[in-house]
Amino acid sequence: MDIDFLSVEQFLCDLAVHKVGSLIKSKAGTQQNYDLKTGSRAVDIVTKIDRQVEDIIKSEISSKYPDCGFIGEESYVKGDPRPDNKAFFCVDPIDGTTNFVHDFPFSCTSLALCVDMIPVVGVIYNPHLDLLISASKGSGVRVNGEKYDYGKKIESMGPLLLNKSIVALQPGSAREGDNFKTKMATYENLLSCDGGFVHGFRNLGSSAMSLAYIALGYLDSYWDGGCYIWDVAAGVCIVNETGGRLVGANPDEWNIDIDNRAYLVVRGTEPSAEDEQETYIKEFWKSVKGHLKYD
Amino acid sequence: MSSPKSLPLTKEELKDIESTLINIVKGEVNYLIKNRAGAYFDSYNNKANDVDLVTEIDKKVENIIRDALTFKYPAYGFIGEESYVKGESQLGTDKFWCVDPIDGTTNFVHGYPMSCCSIALVENGFPVVGVVSNPSLGQIFHASKGNGAFLNSEAINILPRQLILQKSLVAFEGGAERTEGPDGNFDAKMATLKSLLSDKGAHIHGVRCTGSAALNMCYVSMGLFDAYWECGVNSWDVAAGACILVEAGGILVGGMPQDWRIPLDNRCYLAVRGGSNPEEQRWFVEAFWSHVKGRISY
Numbered sequence: 338m339d340i341d342f343l344s345v346e347q348f349l350c351d352l353a354v355h356k357v358g359s360l361i362k363s364k365a366g367t368q369q370n371y372d373l374k375t376g377s378r379a380v381d382i383v384t385k386i387d388r389q390v391e392d393i394i395k396s397e398i399s400s401k402y403p404d405c406g407f408i409g410e411e412s413y414v415k416g417d418p419r420p421d422n423k424a425f426f427c428v429d430p431i432d433g434t435t436n437f438v439h440d441f442p443f444s445c446t447s448l449a450l451c452v453d454m455i456p457v458v459g460v461i462y463n464p465h466l467d468l469l470i471s472a473s474k475g476s477g478v479r480v481n482g483e484k485y486d487y488g489k490k491i492e493s494m495g496p497l498l499l500n501k502s503i504v505a506l507q508p509g510s511a512r513e514g515d516n517f518k519t520k521m522a523t524y525e526n527l528l529s530c531d532g533g534f535v536h537g538f539r540n541l542g543s544s545a546m547s548l549a550y551i552a553l554g555y556l557d558s559y560w561d562g563g564c565y566i567w568d569v570a571a572g573v574c575i576v577n578e579t580g581g582r583l584v585g586a587n588p589d590e591w592n593i594d595i596d597n598r599a600y601l602v603v604r605g606t607e608p609s610a611e612d613e614q615e616t617y618i619k620e621f622w623k624s625v626k627g628h629l630k631y632d
Numbered sequence: 633m634s635s636p637k638s639l640p641l642t643k644e645e646l647k648d649i650e651s652t653l654i655n656i657v658k659g660e661v662n663y664l665i666k667n668r669a670g671a672y673f674d675s676y677n678n679k680a681n682d683v684d685l686v687t688e689i690d691k692k693v694e695n696i697i698r699d700a701l702t703f704k705y706p707a708y709g710f711i712g713e714e715s716y717v718k719g720e721s722q723l724g725t726d727k728f729w730c731v732d733p734i735d736g737t738t739n740f741v742h743g744y745p746m747s748c749c750s751i752a753l754v755e756n757g758f759p760v761v762g763v764v765s766n767p768s769l770g771q772i773f774h775a776s777k778g779n780g781a782f783l784n785s786e787a788i789n790i791l792p793r794q795l796i797l798q799k800s801l802v803a804f805e806g807g808a809e810r811t812e813g814p815d816g817n818f819d820a821k822m823a824t825l826k827s828l829l830s831d832k833g834a835h836i837h838g839v840r841c842t843g844s845a846a847l848n849m850c851y852v853s854m855g856l857f858d859a860y861w862e863c864g865v866n867s868w869d870v871a872a873g874a875c876i877l878v879e880a881g882g883i884l885v886g887g888m889p890q891d892w893r894i895p896l897d898n899r900c901y902l903a904v905r906g907g908s909n910p911e912e913q914r915w916f917v918e919a920f921w922s923h924v925k926g927r928i929s930y
Contacts, residue, residue, distance in 0.1 A: 537806060
């Protein structure tokens with residue numbers, strides 16, 4: 338099976354902007370009735386719009402690419418195996434559902450194609466900001482359809498150093514047990530003047546938007562645990578195309594699968610400063626207190 | 633030299649001032665903030681001139697605003713982040729401008745699109761006009777006392793909906809002051825954050841962090857956030873946002889328990905959105921305060 342990544346990217350962009358974007362935009366802040374996905378988690382929100390959007394995306398994709406597999410946040414059932422197709426689509430209909438419910442303008446749709454577990458096409462669309470960012474493996478990144486010159490952006494950004502960086506951090510919806518303790522202790526350590534002493538953290542409440550903002554050069558890194566493949570697949574493809582790097586959230590996890598659940602993503606650097614990225618990752622890992630672990 | 637107190641400004645005069653402020657930010661101020669964002673990181677490293685470069689843009693913006701305002705309103709006082717001298721206070725004066733030329737300077741340096749200009753007119757201790765402009769996202773928030781609150785000329789109206797702590801989205805900042813131990817307030821902030829998030833604490837929907845106090849105030853005003861809790865900021869960070877918040881039906885109280893009535897330069901604040909009734913707001917504030925760990929002071 339031969340797939341032209343750029344034509345998939347174009348297809349997903351059209352789908353995101355024309356079939357999904359207006360629905361997300363018009364319904365944000367109007368959904369006061371929502372379900373709690375897992376009984377004990379009174380903060381893990383899903384609305385009927387999430388399901389509606391995923392149905393639209395799934396039916397469009399499966400009629401155009403019937404041979405590819407599909408995994409989506411809403412149709413996924415815990416314990417489902419990885420899709421056994423070589424190529425599968427990976428979809429979060431609305432990433433940042435809490436933002437969506439509260440009308441904070443950082444919810445988006447996140448669409449990816451993975452081949453052999455590598456994200457090769459990624460499309461993220463935030464209809465509130467009308468920001469479309471897309472990439473295909475080997476073909477670079479486009480912002481609202483225009484070629485995006487990441488090299489030029491990097492040149493203007495200066496060196497990548499932990500104590501001069503802005504980091505995306507999100508406590509997420511799991512607030513119990515050891516993972517929550519590890520996250521809070523790590524945040525404190527990253528911020529503390531005796532620890533990483535980063536410039537600051539930012540919390541957008543959306544993994545996909547955090548990754549898009551790394552690609553755009555607004556953020557330097559993103560550290561999180563508990564996300565799923567559909568939260569990060571599109572963003573990781575885009576960040577990879579800008580020279581960024583994905584590793585595990587825990588120290589020494591240099592090589593991880595895209596469904597690892599716990600991640601550290603770091604922006605690209607100038608070609609002459611390649612070791613900055615590796616140094617940054619090692620320094621960052623020193624601030625991680627505890628060990629993130631997900632079933 | 634002391635001049636006799638003048639009459640309070642009328643609603644019409646306040647609206648006129650609001651328009652003047654919007655026109656000021658729409659010109660060179662917005663241009664500088666939008667186009668210079670992210671442009672100084674490289675030089676910022678080079679301590680000799682880079683920190684200074686950022687400050688230079690801050691000062692330049694403040695001067696543009698000060699010149700425009702003192703030309704048109706020569707009798708009013710002025711307090712701005714860049715020209716402020718520690719200990720100096722204008723709160724005793726009848727009318728003064730309270731200006732943060734670039735709020736969210738770290739965002740500005742990094743090019744993260746959440747920096748803004750914040751201008752307020754304070755009359756007898758209360759912000760009566762407020763304009764906050766984030767040119768990166770094309771947002772100008774504006775309000776004046778008795779005239780309502782607006783985003784880009786469209787009235788801000790929060791649809792009434794339930795306000796309770798557990799279901800809330802709260803703006804929370806790490807801030808720049810990170811001294812651990814008894815000499816600082818960092819431990820108390822982190823303990824409060826943990827209590828708000830924990831399943832054994834308030835278990836709120838989430839926290840968001842924009843890196844700009846003025847924008848957090850505006851997003852609470854719009855109801856995008858339910859509340860914003862902050863300690864360590866200054867009057868120019870919150871004055872304009874406070875006017876917009878109150879005009880949009882929100883309330884501003886102290887960040888520490890029982891501080892129902894606070895002066896503008898209180899340093900610790902809790903802002904709570906409108907779209908709810910005063911009783912709900914009071915319950916929310918009391919529930920929130922019960923998770924504040926330690927007494928933060930400045």
